[in-house]
Structures are given as structure tokens and as C-alpha cells.
Amino acid sequence: MTTDFISLRALAASLVCIGASHTSFAAAQDGLVEPADAETEIVVTGEGLxxxxxxxxxxxxxxxxxxxxxxxxxxxxxxxxxxxxxxxFRRSDSRSANPSAQGATLRALGGNATSRALLLLDGVPQTNPFFGYIPFSALPPERLSQIRVRRGGGSGPFGAGALAGTIELESAGPDDRSPIYGSALINDRGETELAASIAPKLGKGFAVVSGRWDRGQGFFTTPEDQRVPASARAAFDAWSVEARAVAPIAPDTELQARMALFDDDRTLRFGGADSSSSGQDASVRLVGTGDWAFDVLGYVQARNFSNVVVSSTRFVPVLDQRNTPATGIGGKLELRPPVGDDSILRLGADYRRSDGELFETAISAFTGRVRERRNAGGVTSDLGLFAEYDRSFGALTLTGGVRADRYAITDGFFNSRSAGGGFVSQDRFADRSGWEPSFRGAALATLGGGLSVRAAAYTGLRLPTLNELYRPFVVFPVVTQANAALEIERLEGFEAGIDFAPAPKIRLAVTAFDNRVKDAIANVTIDTNLRQRQNIDAIEAQGIELTGSATHGAFSLDAALSYTDATARGSGFAAALDGNRPSQTPRWYAGGSVSWRPAADWLLSLSVRHIGDQFEDDLETTVLPAFTTLGAYIQVPLRKQLALVLRGENLTDAEIVTRNSGGNLDLGAPRTIWGGVRFGF
Incomplete structure (x- = not known):
């Protein structure tokens, strides 16, 4: 890992130089860039194409x-x-969940803790290179200007991993936020949330520097009647800082650079059951919006994770996952050559390489002595080539794309040593590589009167993570084995939808879909208290999604409803789950919010969310009950740029069961009231 961190420091140093320089004037003096004409307006957005x-x-x-x-x-x-x-994967949020369980998915295509949706921040994938989870605590909402979610749609130009869809986060610039922003809130348990940022304009460009710190004692995830002296609150202490700079280097070309650091410490269920997740990111992006539009991106990510597992019967450490260093390196090139006013052609390539390894120590619950020391890891990589063509024929728009991915899974190993240092096992796994094609195509017809119809078909793929391939784990008393022979997951999907906007401030949409993930990776029960990660035949999901929004004067309403009938298909060891609903997958979701804006900078909002029941395991032996929560957000201006902020989570104090292991429960966040002030909007 030393080489990777040296690379990261070198790139970070380059970014600091880029962000600190005013390229336009210096480059013009050296004859590298012609000075812009006084009449030329240079607009810097900080966004991609x-x-x-x-x-x-x-x-x-x-x-x-x-x-x-x-x-x-x-x-x-x-x-x-x-x-x-x-x-x-679980119903806990990023204060009380184990970080490695925070995968993100869409359309009920879950079933394990790894993300099946691709989450991007300014074009950069955010999944942990070893585990595949999302570092949600390192992505504060106040840093964002917009989120675009594409459910389904296959990989296309977004990269392998967009199996269930793509979640694109766009960072906020000076036009989206106040030049100076700060907030300080405290809740009824004495927990605090502090955030601050500055976003000055620098010549034709801008910079944004921001930080956030969340800290608190947490709540008891264990129900009161199941607590023991070792039971502990879900304490959390997380901070993140980010610096981002954007500068024009030509009238239609801008350079973007970003650096970020974060650290997140949590405690789960018992005293001493501590986890830590940390990371350092750096990226550079060049975006051109001229006749030959282009987007060139390069990034490097360093991650680490540690976790202590405490016995639920003797309440002493039994596993110390002390170190899991991982590195993600990648980039993307997209070119849009001019092909006519009614057409858009996208050509490009993307690449991601993930490498990492696990160091952990197994400890006897009876003697406290080391039983075994384990070390596992490997490398995965994916090079994707894509082409996509859009053509408009008046009210009809057609789009189609192809993609070819060259993947490789290499250098896989698993070693275990006894307390004395001798090898218990020493496994090396064969390298694998190959090409995988995928495609997507869609049609959109505008029928007039605010009515349009659409249809799409697509395929996609996801490589197994290093965690799934090589790392076994224990959630006592259940042992889950890794599986170095896991195959790639492949998606086939179809959807059709209707959008209706009878007035500018009213929108309704309905989408029906049929998605199938072949060779889906799931935790399959193969014996009593023993599971293994295996490729089951498929996860099939058919469903319908409805969304609507309306605004009238100071009031606005947003609502959504979805029903998904998801089924696991399995044979062999997985035959017992054939026909079952995948674990951790609800059928029903319903939600909505109503907001009132009586004056500028005022906001009063109530939101409701209902999640249907779901099964804890693949054999449908344990149900996690449905729940409904009510939330609130109130913003009242006190003076210019200063506002009082009140927030309420789970105001009805609904019981949210997040885990059920043989009747031993974990619970989600109870009713929580926040209050504080905010400067800037």
C-alpha cells in the first residue's frame, strides 16, 4: 500500500498547485492560451457534460x-x-450501521451488503474498493446541488457496476450556495452536527472548502428487555473535509480538481465492538463544451476499514479486523463529436482498478488468546469501451448504445496462520479475465398536452468485490464463507413508462419494469449456522413505480409509491431459497412530503415514509416488520442569512427492526429532535 499512498500524495500535491494557480493570465502571457476577447463570456459550472x-x-x-x-x-x-x-442492505443509517453493510441498491435487487447501484460524485465512483459499500457519512447533503437517480438503464456510459441503476451526485458551486455557510445543531441526546464552508469566486473560476463533524453518544440499538451490562449505545464520531477548485483554461474548457479526507468511528451493540472507516480522495477533471465536447477524468482513492467483533454470549472480542487497506484508481474519457443538430454521439472508455487486503486476528472467547491470524486480498480491474447514439425525429427520440468490458480478477489469496506463526492454510486462486458485452436502447415519444411515453431495454454487469471473493465473516452464531469462484453478475431488464405534466407545476409518472440479475451473489445457507457467498441462478424483480409532484402558491407536494415482486431462483445448495423473496427486500414502499414556503428563506416540511416487511434471511425464517416514520424540517429566518433550524426524525417513535438473529434484535433510530442555527443558504 506504500506505493499507492505515495501516488495519492503526489496527485494531491498536483491538485493543490492547480487549485492555487490562476491559469488564465499566466498561460496567456506564455502564449499557451489566447486571451479571451473582452466580449467573450466565460461561464464556469463545475459540472460534467x-x-x-x-x-x-x-x-x-x-x-x-x-x-x-x-x-x-x-x-x-x-x-x-x-x-x-x-x-x-439494512435499515440503519450511517450513524448506527456497520459501514461494511451500507451498500446501495434500487428496484429490490438487494440481498447482500454490496452496492448494486453505481453512486458517483462529480463522475467519480464512491464505492469502497474492497467492500463495495458507500461512505455515506463522508458525503454531507449540504455540499450537493442536485442528485439524479436512474433506475435500471444498464451500464452504458456510466461504468460497470450500474446494475440496478446510477445515483449521480453533483457538488454545489457558488451559484448554488452562499459564499459563507455554517450550521450548528444539537439533538435531545446531546449529539452535535457542525458544518461550515466557504465558496469564493476566484477570477473566472471558484473554490469551495468545506468541513463537517458529527459526534454523539448514540442510542441503544438493543431493545431494553434484551440489554446486558455489556450493551452499549451506538456512539459515532465522524468528520470529513473537502477542497474543490474550478478554473477556465479556455472559453469553453474548464479544469476541476477535488481533494477529500474523512474518518468515521462507530460502536455497534456491545462495548468494544468498534469500527472505523477512513479515506483520502483526489481527482482531476477536464470538461470541454465546444463543438467537440469532451470529459476527461482521473482519480485515486485510498481507503481503510477496521472492525472488532464481540461475542454475543461472553461479551469479549473474538475477531479483530484490524486493517483493510484498499486503493481504487481509475478514470474516464468521453468524446461527443459534432454529428448534426438532431443527433448526439458519445464515444469513450472508462477504467477502474481495485486492490486491497484484509488483516484480521481471531481470538478465543474463553482464553482471550490468539487462535488464528488471517490475511486475504486480490485485485480486480475493468476497462470499458462504449458508444451511444441519440437521434431525434420531431416528437420521437431514439437512443441506443453498446459497451464492451474487459475484466480481470487476479492475485487472489487467503492465508491463515496459527498463534505460533505456522500456516494453517495457504491458498492462491487462479487469475481470471474475459470480455463482457452489454447494450441499452430506449425510445421517447412526446404526444402533446404534457403527455409522453417511453420504453427501454438494457443489460449490465457487476464484478464480485474483493470482500465477496476472499473475506469470510461471522455474525455470531452464523459463519459466512467467502467464495473465490464467484462469477460476474449480469442484468437483463425492460421497462415502460408514462409521464404526464398537464401544467408547469404538476408532474405525474408511472413506470413498470421487469429486471433479472443472472448469477446474483447471495449469502446462501448451506448448513446450520453456516452460509457461503454463492451465485444463485437469478433474482427476478417485476414492479411498478409511481411518482408525483405539484406546487400551488407557497405549498408543494411530492409523493411516491412502489411495489416490487422479487423472487430468488436457486438450485443445488441454493434450491431451498428457490421461489423465496430475497433477504432484506421489501415489497412495498410509500413516501411523501408536503412543504410550505410562506416567505423567502422560510421552509416548513413534513415527510412520511413507509417500508414494508422483509425477511432477515434467504430461507424466510425471520421477518423484519413493516414500519412508518414521520419527519419534519423547519427553517425560520432570524435576520439576513441567519435562520433557526429544527428537525425531527421518527416523530412517532416507531420501532424499526434492523436485524433479527434468532430473536436478538437491533433497532433503528428512535424519535430524535434537532435544533440549531444556520448561516447562509
Missing amino acids: PDTPAAQAYDVQVLEREQIIAAPSGRLEDALAPIPGFQQ
Whole structure:
């Protein structure tokens, strides 16, 4: 890992130089860039290339900045909750869940903790290179201007991993936020949330520097009647800082650079059951919007994770996952050559390489001595080549794309040593590689009167993570084995939808879909208290999604409803789950919010969310009951740029069961009231 961190420091140093320099004047003096004509207006956005008109042929939902910031908990996963079909592996948020269980998926295509949806921040994938989870606590909502969610749609130009869809986060610039922003809130348990940022304009460009710190004692995830002296609150202490700079280097070309650091410490269920997740990111992006539009991106990510597992019977450490360093390196090139006013052609390539390894120590619950030391890891990589063509014929828009991915799974190993240092096992796994094709195509017809219809078909793929391939784990008393022979997951999907906007401030949409993930990776029960990650035949999901929004004067309403009939298909060891609903997958989701804006900078919002029941395991032996929560957000201006902020989570104090292991429960966040002040909007 030393080489990777040296690379990261070198790139970070380059970014600092880029962000600190005013390229336009110096380059013009050296004759590298012609000075812009005084009449030429240079507009710097800090964004990537815009969506094509044909993007609306797929199922796209957009969350604007006000909706994002008004999340009752102030967390990104809560801001995403209004999206029908969005879910994490467990119902806990990023204060009380184990970080490695925070995968994101869409359309009930879950079943394990790894993300089946691709989450991007300014074009950069955010999944952990080893585990595949999302570091939600490192992505504060107040840093964002917009979120675009594409359910389904296959990989296309977004990269392998967009199996269930794509979640695109766009960072906010000076035009989206106040030049100076700060907030300080405290809740009824004495927990605090502090955030601050500055966003000065620098010549024709700008910079944004921001930070956030969340800290608190947490709540008891264990029900009161199941607590023991070792039971502990879900304490959390997380901070993140980010610096981002954008500068024009030509009238239609801009350079973007970003650096970020984060650290997240949590305690789960018992004293000493501590986890830590940390990371360092750096990226550079060059975006050109001229006749030959282009988007060139490069990034490097360093991640680490540690976790202590405590016995639920003796309440002492039994496993110390002390170190899991991982590195993600990648980039993307997209070119849009001029092909006519009614057409858009996208050509490009993307690449991602993930490498990492696990160091852990197994400890005897009876003697406290080391039983075994384990080390496992490997490398996965994917090079994708894509082409996509859109063509408009008046009211009809057609789009189609092809993609070819060259994947490789290499250098896999698993070693275990006894306490004395001798090898218990020493496994090396064969390298694998190959090509995988995928495609997507869609049509959008505008019928007039605000009515349009759309249809799409697509395929996609996801490589197994290093965690799934090589790392076994224990959630006592259940042992889950890794599986180095896991195959790639492949998606086949179809959808059709109707959008209706009879007035500028009224929108209704309905989408029916049929998705199938072949060779889906699931935790399969193979014996009593023993599971293994295996490719089951498929996960099939058919469903319907409805969304609507309306605004009248100072009032606005947003609502969503989804029903998904998901079924696991299995044979062999997985035959017992054939026909069952996949674990951690609800059928029903319903949500809505009503907002009132009586004057400028005022906002009063109530939101409701219902999640249907779901099964804890693949054999449908344990049910996690349905729940309904009520949230609130109130913003009252006190003076210019200063406002009082009140937030309420789970105001009805509904019981949210997040885990059920043989009757031993974990619970989600209880009723929580926040209050504080905000400077800037």
C-alpha cells in the first residue's frame, strides 16, 4: 500500500498547485492560451457534460438542493429515501450501521451488503474498493446541488457496476450556495452536527472548502428487555473535509480538481465492538463544451476499514479486523463529436482498478488468546469501451448504445496462520479475465398536452468485490464463507413508462419494469449456522413505480409509491431459497412530503415514509416488520442569512427492526429532535 499512498500524495500535491494557480493570465502571457476577447463570456459550472435529451427515455428522478438539505436526519441516505426502490442492505443509517453493510441498491435487487447501484460524485465512483459499500457519512447533503437517480438503464456510459441503476451526485458551486455557510445543531441526546464552508469566486473560476463533524453518544440499538451490562449505545464520531477548485483554461474548457479526507468511528451493540472507516480522495477533471465536447477524468482513492467483533454470549472480542487497506484508481474519457443538430454521439472508455487486503486476528472467547491470524486480498480491474447514439425525429427520440468490458480478477489469496506463526492454510486462486458485452436502447415519444411515453431495454454487469471473493465473516452464531469462484453478475431488464405534466407545476409518472440479475451473489445457507457467498441462478424483480409532484402558491407536494415482486431462483445448495423473496427486500414502499414556503428563506416540511416487511434471511425464517416514520424540517429566518433550524426524525417513535438473529434484535433510530442555527443558504 506504500506505493499507492505515495501516488495519492503526489496527485494531491498536483491538485493543490492547480487549485492555487490562476491559469488564465499566466498561460496567456506564455502564449499557451489566447486571451479571451473582452466580449467573450466565460461561464464556469463545475459540472460534467450535460445530460442528453434522450436521457429522459429512461426512468430518471431528480432531487434539487432544497429537497436534499431538508432531510430530517441531515444524512445523505435520508435525502435519498424519497426515491422509490432505493434501499441499503439494512435499515440503519450511517450513524448506527456497520459501514461494511451500507451498500446501495434500487428496484429490490438487494440481498447482500454490496452496492448494486453505481453512486458517483462529480463522475467519480464512491464505492469502497474492497467492500463495495458507500461512505455515506463522508458525503454531507449540504455540499450537493442536485442528485439524479436512474433506475435500471444498464451500464452504458456510466461504468460497470450500474446494475440496478446510477445515483449521480453533483457538488454545489457558488451559484448554488452562499459564499459563507455554517450550521450548528444539537439533538435531545446531546449529539452535535457542525458544518461550515466557504465558496469564493476566484477570477473566472471558484473554490469551495468545506468541513463537517458529527459526534454523539448514540442510542441503544438493543431493545431494553434484551440489554446486558455489556450493551452499549451506538456512539459515532465522524468528520470529513473537502477542497474543490474550478478554473477556465479556455472559453469553453474548464479544469476541476477535488481533494477529500474523512474518518468515521462507530460502536455497534456491545462495548468494544468498534469500527472505523477512513479515506483520502483526489481527482482531476477536464470538461470541454465546444463543438467537440469532451470529459476527461482521473482519480485515486485510498481507503481503510477496521472492525472488532464481540461475542454475543461472553461479551469479549473474538475477531479483530484490524486493517483493510484498499486503493481504487481509475478514470474516464468521453468524446461527443459534432454529428448534426438532431443527433448526439458519445464515444469513450472508462477504467477502474481495485486492490486491497484484509488483516484480521481471531481470538478465543474463553482464553482471550490468539487462535488464528488471517490475511486475504486480490485485485480486480475493468476497462470499458462504449458508444451511444441519440437521434431525434420531431416528437420521437431514439437512443441506443453498446459497451464492451474487459475484466480481470487476479492475485487472489487467503492465508491463515496459527498463534505460533505456522500456516494453517495457504491458498492462491487462479487469475481470471474475459470480455463482457452489454447494450441499452430506449425510445421517447412526446404526444402533446404534457403527455409522453417511453420504453427501454438494457443489460449490465457487476464484478464480485474483493470482500465477496476472499473475506469470510461471522455474525455470531452464523459463519459466512467467502467464495473465490464467484462469477460476474449480469442484468437483463425492460421497462415502460408514462409521464404526464398537464401544467408547469404538476408532474405525474408511472413506470413498470421487469429486471433479472443472472448469477446474483447471495449469502446462501448451506448448513446450520453456516452460509457461503454463492451465485444463485437469478433474482427476478417485476414492479411498478409511481411518482408525483405539484406546487400551488407557497405549498408543494411530492409523493411516491412502489411495489416490487422479487423472487430468488436457486438450485443445488441454493434450491431451498428457490421461489423465496430475497433477504432484506421489501415489497412495498410509500413516501411523501408536503412543504410550505410562506416567505423567502422560510421552509416548513413534513415527510412520511413507509417500508414494508422483509425477511432477515434467504430461507424466510425471520421477518423484519413493516414500519412508518414521520419527519419534519423547519427553517425560520432570524435576520439576513441567519435562520433557526429544527428537525425531527421518527416523530412517532416507531420501532424499526434492523436485524433479527434468532430473536436478538437491533433497532433503528428512535424519535430524535434537532435544533440549531444556520448561516447562509
